[in-house]
Amino acid sequence: MKILKFGGTSVANAQNIKLVLDIVNTKAKENKLVVVVSALSKVTDLLHQASIKAANNDESYKEIVAEIEKKHLDALKALIPVSEQSGLLSHIKRIINHLETLLEGCFLLGELSNRTTDTILSFGEVLSSYIIAEALKQNLKNSGYKDSRELIKTNNNFGKAAVNFEISDKLIADYFATNESQVVIMPGFIASSLDGINTTLGRGGSDYTAAIIAGALNANDLEIWTDVNGMFTANPKIVKQAQPIATISYQEAMELSHFGAKVLYPPTIQPVLRKNIPILIKNTFEPEAEGTYISNKVTSQINPVKGISHIEHITLITLEGPGMIGVAGSSKRLFEVLSQVNINVIFITQASSEHSICIGILNSDAETAELAINKAFEVEISQNKIDPCIVEKNLCIIALVGENMKNHQGLSGRMFSTLGKNNVNIRAIAQGASERNISAVINERDVKKALNTLHETFFEENTKQLNLFVMGVGNVGEKFIEQIHQQKKYLKENLKINLRVIALSNSRKMYFDEEGISLKDWKSLVENGEKSDSDTFISKVKALNLRNSIFVDITANDSVSKTYDQYLKQNIAVVTCNKIACSSAYYNYKNLKNLSRQFKAPFLFETNVGAGLPIIDTVKHLVASGDKINKIQAVLSGSLNFIFNNFSDTYSFHDVVKEAGVQGFTEPDPKIDLSGVDVARKILILIRESGYQMEIEDIKNNSFLPIECMSTTNNDAFFKSLITYKSHFENLLAEAKSKESRLKFVATFENGKASVGLEFIPKESPFYNLEGKDNIVQFYTDRYIDQPLLIKGAGAGAAVTASGIFADVIRIGNI
Template sequence: MQVLKFGGTSVGSTQAIEQVCSIVAAYKRKGNMAIVVSAMSGITDKLIQCGQLAGQGQEQYKVLLQEIEAKHLDTIRGLFPITVQSGLLSQVKKQLNQLESLCDGIFQVEELSKRSLDKIMSFGELLSSWLVAEKLKHSGLSATWKDSRELIATDAQFGHALVDFDITDHQITSYFQHQQSEYVVLPGFISATIDKETTTLGRGGSDYTAAIVAAAMDANVLEIWTDVSGMMTADPRLVPQAIAIPRISYEEAMELSHFGAKVIYPPTIQPVMNRRIPIWIKNTFAPDDYGTLIQDNGEKAFPVTGISGIQKIALLTLEGSGMVGIPGFSKRLFDALLREKVNVILITQSSSEHSITVGIHESDMLKAKAVVDSEFAQEIHDKRIEPLIVEKDLCIVAVVGDNMKNHHGMSGKFFGALGRNAINVRAIAQGSTEKNISAVINKSDVRKALNVMHEAFFESEAKQLNVFVAGTGNVGGKLLEQLQLQQQYLLDELGLQVRIIAISNSRKMRFSESGLNLQHWKEELAAGDSMDLARFAQKVQAMNLRNSVFVDNTASDEVAGLYATFLQHGISVVTCNKIACSADYANYKKLKDLARKFNASFLFETNVGAGLPVINTLNDMVRSGDKIQTIQAVLSGSLNFIFNHFVNGANFREVVKAAQDEGYTEPDPRIDLSGKDVMRKILILARESGAILEMEDIRNNSFLPDDCLNAKDVPAFYEQLDVHAAHFQQLLQAAAGKGERLKFVAQYDNGLASVGLQSIGPAHPLYHLEGKDNIVLFTTNRYSAQPLIVKGAGAGADVTASGIFADIIRTVR
């Protein structure tokens, strides 16, 4: 015998019912075929609302009754030729008149009992299954309709009746032994007491009906036809990259369904599992898809079979020193919850017996709090235990797999993935069979957590990196260009999928959760919203994407002020903006501490030397135990360009103006010539060496006369350069007279830092530095005889962008 069950969406429209009939007709039968049908999608909810409104004395239930009637009558008109519609319409209206009379009676007494609600809900399955049976008969098939209430016997626990399997199995086998029709259509979900009172089988009741029939008849297979192609490794609405699971064991399916996988419900599995009858989940709208076969365990491609979660969870914690060593507290807690019919989903207890924590549905937390506090009122009064602690707005995420127990490190991988993405775990539980690991987290993190875990356990080939970019000027534009050119390489060679989720500048911002098209980023940004820095930051946090990186290509102190907030949310920060790291030491240390605390990266290689590996080289030495003695460096490409061109016969004013015209200086050259930018850079290097320094601790030996620095504007500044031309010539001639060259040098020497113009001789490595290059000399305990030298282009949009690019990749490597 074959048993097929079709869900609400499978019979939710005229076209869907026709598809069901096509699937049924195409089968090669092996004996009778039982077809179990759910109510049309949305109808059960409307029936429940009808009962509730009628019970509250509200006449709006009549509007819903009209909608239910219209849905079924329209379906008849679409399914059948007009010549046979009259009798069918009459039969449906007769059923709906009974429903209306039942609701009218409830409206009169303004009371809805569970018995009455079961009766009301039964009409959904009764009508849909009858329509399917009539359509099969009209298609020329030998089909009949059978009321499941005459087959499935239960107790009188209305709303969630318990099946009497002895009576039920006898009634089912007796009926099918004498049934001549090839196709028997049954309404799912509904059953009856021995007194013929209508009952229902609870959530997933239609699946359960099919399983009961399949087990009673020892069917070859139970097929569950729904609107998805089987069970998935995760909920595809939350994890778009989820994949279908071709085969899964009964135990794994039960675990996943317990933790929220709604394709199939736990009670469905038990009857057929006892008989070892396979369950095949298929897609009504893609019947050629393989689906998922649930049967005894087999070989798996991954140790984890699936990931799931339960929303709207509350944690109850009973704690106090009065619990330690005293037996019976757990029993009393669970007995109290049992009295209020509160279902416990998760249990964890401290090894010290000081506390016990359980997870329940959030809807039960108020009555749970009341009954537990009442149960332990005396202990609470005596201050031996605390009043029950209730936490809400939580969810449970779980990984499930039969083969997890055969693989080491599953727990480490699970919690490591969550921790790296700043997802806080509130409680932990693991089954003794090692088939699942579950954790309670904040509900706001559920999407992120499921994606993180799916990436960790199923996506070994590619890791997703979600990038938010602020600043699209010279450096930002080059960075986006480089990312676009290297996207495919990163995917192919590093297994890294880099997605630019947001781009912003001072005027516009544009977000796309699926990633922006970098070939047309300028057009995308132009079509974006007006820039609002606070709103930009809020949206980055609200999206809560895994492996998130914020990239700051600006020189804005306002943007730098966002770093702490991002790091606290586990969002890595990559920046070429020197403001944050050269501000107060307390702020610098706070950002470094936040990065460590929340497992986020805070990377700023391009703060010093653009794309040169200066900070990383320094960090590697310090982390490996080396101690920095001195740092000597030329850290300003613009100043090096100026003094390389300020040679005998040159006019200092003309050299500075040429550097400005070439774009090597800021629009106001005093920003470069003052040495403040170099001060920031040596301050950052000193701090990374372990020194506690502030900006005012750095000595600036300025070579510019005060009249030049204090000029009212740039033209006035150039006039003062002419006025003080002799001063600059004197500096040049003094160096040239010794056969030396002028270099603007930054120095750090055992806790002291300074910047200033120096005369450098030919034997020194700084002497031969050309163009706008930078150079850094590290003298350390290990590099004491000869310093370690880092040298190369220290300015330019291309090299700065490449340094930022490298830091972005470093956040995940």
């Protein structure tokens, strides 16, 4: 004999019930069946709402009853031929009338007892099982119906009654010993006490009903039919990459179900475990899917972790004080108090010093527990031997589960390291001696990040998902998005990095998509997005709280650079080509570096100097390896190098500066480049990264621009001034020719002093043949004394700058 149970979504409506009937009819050809069904989807919630409203003298409960009645009548009419509906419809209405009478009593009395609640909630399964049984008879005449309340007997603990297995097993066995039906439909969830009063087995108790019957009948197996393809490695609604688990042991299934795996009600395993009856979890809507097979076999596999689960809405209560140390019975008193007020303890941990005991309970029990504990220990509290209990709400328990975890070292370390890297604070830890479960209490707002991060670590072949929040999608930003789109598949397959762009923003609009923005049409999405606002952008990034988040700044905006600390404090990495932050006041630069270390959030800015060239990275390696940088000489402005390489007798200074802007080599305000400010910022960053403290004001700027050019207030006026002072620039060019030199804007650092300015470079200098928009840097160090370490290459342009930003993002992916 097989026992099948169908959950609420499987019998949500007539369409779904037809799928259930197809499965039952197919399986009934080979086996006798007992089919346990839940209430129609959401009906139990509606019954609960109606009872609360009635007890609160809210007449709108009648509207809910009308909705429940319509739901069942619609299902019956769709499943039963019209010629046979009359008597069945009358029966449904009689049941509804009974429900209305009970609710009217609650309304008149203004109260709702646990006993009455159980009776009201039982109507969901009574109605659904009756309709399904009658629908089955249309095609399978040798089928019947049995009310579970006649076979399953419990105590009077209304709401979650305890089953009397000795009596129930005998009643079940005796009934089915003489029953000839090929299929018997039974309602789940409901039972009755020994004196015949309605009881329920707890929310999700239909699974339990099926398991009780399976155990009593020594069934071949128990099939739980639901709306997912078995138990998953994590909640698939939270972790999109979660995978079905093919096989799992009873103990592992119990651990996962206890920790929130909603596909299986935790007590379900007990009745079948003692009889060694396997459980198969199947999907009503994909019956061909393999599902999850639960048995007493522990399968050996490479990954010792079978699943990651969680319980939300947890409160931690801590009882501590010197009066607990060495005092026998403190724990006993604590748990007795909680038992007396019927509070279930979900999580326990105690310090070996005996100074404190920490327990986890549901948020809904927190107030009751706090009052009861403080009252029980009021004498010790008044004597300052024990502190009033500490209550911390809105937490969550996450758990790694696996039977083979005990045979593998380092799992706890990997778990806590993974959470720590993503700034998930652990409030408490518990691990049993069986090592089948490692549990940790975290803030509820971090649960999505924690589950996804852990799943990534233990189940996704170390594929790391990076979530990018990009501000600034102009020339460089556009190239950056193109490169991500082009390389996304390669990164996932070869570097195990899964890149997702979650947000894009320009100066006018911004667009967010938690599931990742489609990069095929990102421009139209941004254009139709909401108004751009830096504060709102930051708030949304924080609220999403995604793992491995990276803020990418592709602007030259001062106000944006001032937000980096807010991201770093939230463990959000910052990648930027914006030089303002690292060339601002030294204390701000150091603060950002310190925040990066403190909150384990990378702060990378390779493109601040040399676009895509590995200049800053080289400095970091030199310093880290113990070398000392004594002197730096560099041409650090690709735009200025482009300008002076192309400036000639036939190509005016004005025209070549214009062309540099068109090519995207200069900043939007070209004065930033031509004034030397941009180069000063770059050499300052190199100096600071080399280990020296310096401010931008300490750098001597030998500007070649006339004061009048520098005094202009907009680009139009600036370009006019270049025409006005045409002869000034021509004289510089002529002087360079007379000296057989070339004009280069050079940055120098030596003996603690720094300067930037236009220089006449002789032919023997390595700077002389620097073409196009190239940069060059020479480092003289303790190790590179006579011949400097030289880095040379393209130092400007949207594509190379974007590639440098991209490289920084990949660096974070490889951390």
